[in-house]
Amino acid sequence: MKPAPFAYRRAASLTEAVDLLAADPDAKVIAGGQSLVPMLNMRLARPGTLVDIGALSALDYVDLVDGHLEVGATATQADVAAHPLVRERLPILAAAISRIGHSQIRNRGTVCGSIAHHDPSAELPALALALDARILAYGPRGPVVHEAASFFTGTFDTALAPDEIVTAVQFPLPAPGTGWAFEEVARRSGDFALVGCAALLRAEAGTVAEARLALFGVASTPVRLPEAEALLTGGPATEEAFDEAARLAAASLTPSSDSHASADYRREVAAHLLGVALADALARSTDA
Numbered sequence: 502m503k504p505a506p507f508a509y510r511r512a513a514s515l516t517e518a519v520d521l522l523a524a525d526p527d528a529k530v531i532a533g534g535q536s537l538v539p540m541l542n543m544r545l546a547r548p549g550t551l552v553d554i555g556a557l558s559a560l561d562y563v564d565l566v567d568g569h570l571e572v573g574a575t576a577t578q579a580d581v582a583a584h585p586l587v588r589e590r591l592p593i594l595a596a597a598i599s600r601i602g603h604s605q606i607r608n609r610g611t612v613c614g615s616i617a618h619h620d621p622s623a624e625l626p627a628l629a630l631a632l633d634a635r636i637l638a639y640g641p642r643g644p645v646v647h648e649a650a651s652f653f654t655g656t657f658d659t660a661l662a663p664d665e666i667v668t669a670v671q672f673p674l675p676a677p678g679t680g681w682a683f684e685e686v687a688r689r690s691g692d693f694a695l696v697g698c699a700a701l702l703r704a705e706a707g708t709v710a711e712a713r714l715a716l717f718g719v720a721s722t723p724v725r726l727p728e729a730e731a732l733l734t735g736g737p738a739t740e741e742a743f744d745e746a747a748r749l750a751a752a753s754l755t756p757s758s759d760s761h762a763s764a765d766y767r768r769e770v771a772a773h774l775l776g777v778a779l780a781d782a783l784a785r786s787t788d789a
């Protein structure tokens with residue numbers, strides 16, 4: 502199939518992009534096009550105008566800002582994963598990106614585009630949730646800051662207003678010594694995950710001082726696991742404790758069954774991945 506007709510405008514500045522978006526209620530931003538172009542071809546999206554932000558080179562950056570690693574809207578997933586700041590200060594972001602599709606997709610797709618698009622089986626919304634990231638946006642009313650905890654509202658749905666553009670995502674840097682793991686199960690390498698999880702763990706003298714857990718592929722949004730985090734925190738950093746928290750977390754899930762996997766299978770995989778991820782995170786942590 503071919504897309505329905507649309508107007509195409511390549512913005513030369515953020516202000517122009519916002520003006521173009523405001524001028525047509527059916528306009529849509531296009532960044533890397535790795536989700537939007539297939540949706541256009543299948544006529545699942547029929548925008549009146551495509552506002553291309555690809556030329557906004559001022560938004561092509563990775564930087565450290567106030568204890569956060571900030572990724573601009575036009576930075577591609579491949580460039581972000583290879584960036585020295587990411588590899589040194591937030592390697593879980595590089596690990597999460599490495600699970601997205603294939604290298605051709607990561608060469609064009611953007612980190613901010615994945616977060617704005619919000620596929621519930623996507624890696625980066627779950628990581629943003631686990632880290633309490635902030636999504637920086639800009640619209641006709643000026644800058645807007647969205648918290649990841651309230652940003653992902655449903656399948657392909659977010660708190661972003663139709664006339665707002667995501668300009669950057671700020672990922673808080675974990676405390677020194679924090680270990681991490683990013684795990685997922687997919688049918689084939691490069692496929693969207695059936696279930697996946699992000700885990701961050703800090704231990705002090707054999708006790709869990711902080712745990713952060715988020716799952717994806719188990720609901721219409723990524724899922725943070727506050728009960729399991731609370732159960733772990735202050736308890737022993739052992740595989741038995743991890744398995745118990747993983748079982749508790751998985752039992753609280755209500756995934757749906759579909760042609761790819763049943764709800765029971767997703768719960769079982771979630772429990773397994775969480776246990777593995779917590780053990781891997783502990784192995785990567787430096788106990789204070």
Ligand SMILES: Cc1cc2nc3c(=O)[nH]c(=O)nc-3n(C[C@H](O)[C@H](O)[C@H](O)COP(=O)(O)OP(=O)(O)OC[C@H]3O[C@@H](n4cnc5c(N)ncnc54)[C@H](O)[C@@H]3O)c2cc1C
Nearest residue numbers: 530532533534535536537602610611614615617623666667
């Ligand atoms: C074969 C294949 C496999 C894939 N596998 C995976 C996978 O395993 N995991 C995964 O997470 N993704 C996967 N993807 C999707 C891919 O990672 C996309 O790059 C990503 O989801 C969207 O980024 P993009 O820059 O390409 O956004 P686009 O496709 O350009 O846009 C996607 C949506 O986000 C909006 N948008 C984009 N940027 C902004 C912005 N700055 N402000 C406001 N709105 C914006 C657009 O309007 C559009 O609605 C796959 C894609 C393909 C084709």
